[in-house]
Amino acid sequence: MKSSFYTPIIVIGVFALLFAVEKLFPLRESKAGLIARLVVNACMSALAFLVAATVVRPWAMAALNCVTHLLPMPVWARFVTGFLLLDLSFYYWHIANHKVPWLWRFHNVHHIDPDLDVSTGFRFHFGEVLLSALFRVLQVSLIGISFPAFAAYEVVFQSNTLFHHSNLRLPIRLERLLNRILVTPRMHGIHHSQVRRETNSNFGVVFCWWDKLHRTLGLNIPQSKIEIGIAGYSAPEDNRLWHSLTMPFRKQRDYWSKAGGGTPERAAADLQHQSSFLAEW
Numbered sequence: 001m002k003s004s005f006y007t008p009i010i011v012i013g014v015f016a017l018l019f020a021v022e023k024l025f026p027l028r029e030s031k032a033g034l035i036a037r038l039v040v041n042a043c044m045s046a047l048a049f050l051v052a053a054t055v056v057r058p059w060a061m062a063a064l065n066c067v068t069h070l071l072p073m074p075v076w077a078r079f080v081t082g083f084l085l086l087d088l089s090f091y092y093w094h095i096a097n098h099k100v101p102w103l104w105r106f107h108n109v110h111h112i113d114p115d116l117d118v119s120t121g122f123r124f125h126f127g128e129v130l131l132s133a134l135f136r137v138l139q140v141s142l143i144g145i146s147f148p149a150f151a152a153y154e155v156v157f158q159s160n161t162l163f164h165h166s167n168l169r170l171p172i173r174l175e176r177l178l179n180r181i182l183v184t185p186r187m188h189g190i191h192h193s194q195v196r197r198e199t200n201s202n203f204g205v206v207f208c209w210w211d212k213l214h215r216t217l218g219l220n221i222p223q224s225k226i227e228i229g230i231a232g233y234s235a236p237e238d239n240r241l242w243h244s245l246t247m248p249f250r251k252q253r254d255y256w257s258k259a260g261g262g263t264p265e266r267a268a269a270d271l272q273h274q275s276s277f278l279a280e281w
Ligand SMILES: [Zn+2]
Pocket: 094, 098, 107, 111, 191
């Protein structure tokens, strides 16, 4: 259980580091006030943590204790396959959060943040976190994962979620290199675009391979051409705390059209390279 003790320390350290460096080397220009966003994101995150600690984690631990290992495998092979399958199943869960209307009601609250930075990485509606408890039990039971693989994945999952949401401008050559393996800030920035086709791409959490394998990858959109958020919820008052908390339970708007009319589209001239090559600006 020692490794799970270090998880919050490592994750808080990663958060603090990214929070500082993304201010020094920003990737995208922000459009909303930072303090107001941070207050909303901190409150949403606090509720999400509460549900994760009191429901999701105990359920996942109970499922881990019940797991029976059916396949005769060496310890290292069980670790590697468990780690990879956890990430693949999160990729499917993320797709379900976009495609299933009642899941999207909750996941949309994460996407309406008008800017993207490390604080968005924890900003999930508590309803989404609660629903994920059922998924976690299924995931852990079906994969038959060992505790070391689960604990290792949790640290990598949380750290890379913070990293790919951050507004950190890495040198493009370094990011292209990292993006051969990991989901990186430019890649995930495209997932938070207001263009529907782009929101429905780049679903990966840790490894970028699942998007490549399932042809859901889109890397050739420069960050300067991306408007972050959800078009139908892009008015400043949409991102207030009470509105964000109650949004999944209200009548839903047309997500993809702006209040004044018009659907964000991508001009062909914006695209750089092929879809499998990460654009720079
Ligand atoms: Zn998403």
